[in-house]
Amino acid sequence: TQLLEQSPQFLSIQEGENLTVYCNSSSVFSSLQWYRQEPGEGPVLLVTVVTGGEVKKLKRLTFQFGDARKDSSLHITAAQPGDTGLYLCAGGSAGGTSYGKLTFGQGTILTVHP
């Protein structure tokens, strides 16, 4: 069974601070995705990383996939109240019958105070 451990589970910070969320596993994934979920909504994809060591930037968000494709991190610079939400990492399997069978972490609830 593939598991993804996400940490921290809760994060409460002031506007302007930086933060990092970690996603770790003992399993290798073909891809690692990060989602953001607002209350009452479904998860929305932020980024997909597929290559070991890959780094992707999305404005103030930086995503990294570990060299061994077992772990990932999300770093937010100068957090804003609009960043508040539930952040989820999800490991993807290769195609065929395993496609779309994402393994999600338990999520990180981020609160950014003005």
Add this chain to the structure above:
Amino acid sequence: GAGVSQSPRYKVAKRGQDVALRCDPISGHVSLFWYQQALGQGPEFLTYFQNEAQLDKSGLPSDRFFAERPEGSVSTLKIQRTQQEDSAVYLCASSQTGNSGNTIYFGEGSWLTVV
């Protein structure tokens, strides 16, 4: 519509009642997925369809859960004889093809409460 549409958004069922949750994927999307999300947890995979074929149902928790997509578009997740532990948000998602790298789009979910 432009996104994945799910109905009902909210359902309260008495224990032992059968429920049916509907998913309208994005038009033309080949792949459709159902996930279950308990309060405070990440979603957990239930089942996967490619067109009308159910390719993976390994995540369905018991034989009380049944999913179908008879014409390769709309899908229904049916839960028979609901129990309190079935209370969760049921998320439907779709993607354009069955290839890795395609974005998976989630609906807003159907919130099921079993009392």
